[in-house]
Amino acid sequence: MTDAERQKQAVGQAAAELVRNGMVVGLGTGSTAKWFVEAVAARKLDLSCVPTSVETAHLATRLGLRLIEMDAVERIDITVDGADEIGPDLALIKGGGGALLREKLVWAVSDRCVVIADGSKHVARLGAFPLPIEVVPFGHRTTAARIRDVLHASGIDGPLRLRMDGSVPRVTDNGNLIYDAQCGAIDDPGTLAARLKATTGVVEHGIFFGMATEGLLGTDGEVRRLTRSRP
Numbered sequence: 148m149t150d151a152e153r154q155k156q157a158v159g160q161a162a163a164e165l166v167r168n169g170m171v172v173g174l175g176t177g178s179t180a181k182w183f184v185e186a187v188a189a190r191k192l193d194l195s196c197v198p199t200s201v202e203t204a205h206l207a208t209r210l211g212l213r214l215i216e217m218d219a220v221e222r223i224d225i226t227v228d229g230a231d232e233i234g235p236d237l238a239l240i241k242g243g244g245g246a247l248l249r250e251k252l253v254w255a256v257s258d259r260c261v262v263i264a265d266g267s268k269h270v271a272r273l274g275a276f277p278l279p280i281e282v283v284p285f286g287h288r289t290t291a292a293r294i295r296d297v298l299h300a301s302g303i304d305g306p307l308r309l310r311m312d313g314s315v316p317r318v319t320d321n322g323n324l325i326y327d328a329q330c331g332a333i334d335d336p337g338t339l340a341a342r343l344k345a346t347t348g349v350v351e352h353g354i355f356f357g358m359a360t361e362g363l364l365g366t367d368g369e370v371r372r373l374t375r376s377r378p
């Protein structure tokens with residue numbers, strides 16, 4: 148196992164210890180969240196779980212976790228999920244795995260949102276990882292043109308690429324498409340998030356700003372707890 152994988156395992160297991168019997172739990176998506184799902188299933192607690200993707204739903208079902216519909220709950224006690232970048236004040240880029248929309252819907256109703264990651268994901272400034280933006284398929288090229296304008300207005304000139312699966316566009320669990328924006332550096336994630344959200348045709352973007360309540364970061368030999376300085 149690589150060092151990074153060991154760190155993912157450690158943070159997944161540490162996060163599983165935060166879960167209590169009877170809780171409603173949001174299950175994240177990706178290779179780090181997978182460690183959490185496995186560790187929480189191994190605890191054999193009585194839980195109701197809301198998965199953030201079809202992939203995670205399959206994994207959780209295979210491991211014997213009880214799934215419930217998102218609309219069957221008003222609040223989720225705790226959600227644990229990975230990230231592609233963790234910046235200052237727990238601002239995140241998510242969606243590398245394409246599950247950003249369901250992830251954000253689940254995070255939005257969670258009392259506790261715990262982001263887990265190996266140490267390589269911790270950055271001084273967001274933006275090296277391409278920012279995923281989910282758009283409706285109808286007229287997506289015209290939406291992409293509006294996204295480019297928004298990025299330019301934020302001083303970002305990097306390429307914007309339609310995510311592909313080989314020769315065809317990648318379709319999300321929600322039937323949408325994803326554009327990845329090479330931002331380089333995102334100086335003001337809150338403003339960019341608001342501008343993207345207001346763009347016609349954009350369903351959601353991968354900036355998770357002010358959403359994570361805490362983080363668990365893998366380092367060599369220990370799990371470091373990250374907190375937010377602003378509420």
Ligand SMILES: O=C(CO)[C@H](O)[C@H](O)COP(=O)(O)O
Pocket residue numbers: 175176177178179180228229230231240241242243244245246247250
């Ligand atoms: O946001 C995500 C999926 O949409 C993932 O949490 C993110 O891509 C991190 O994945 P991994 O743990 O495999 O590095």
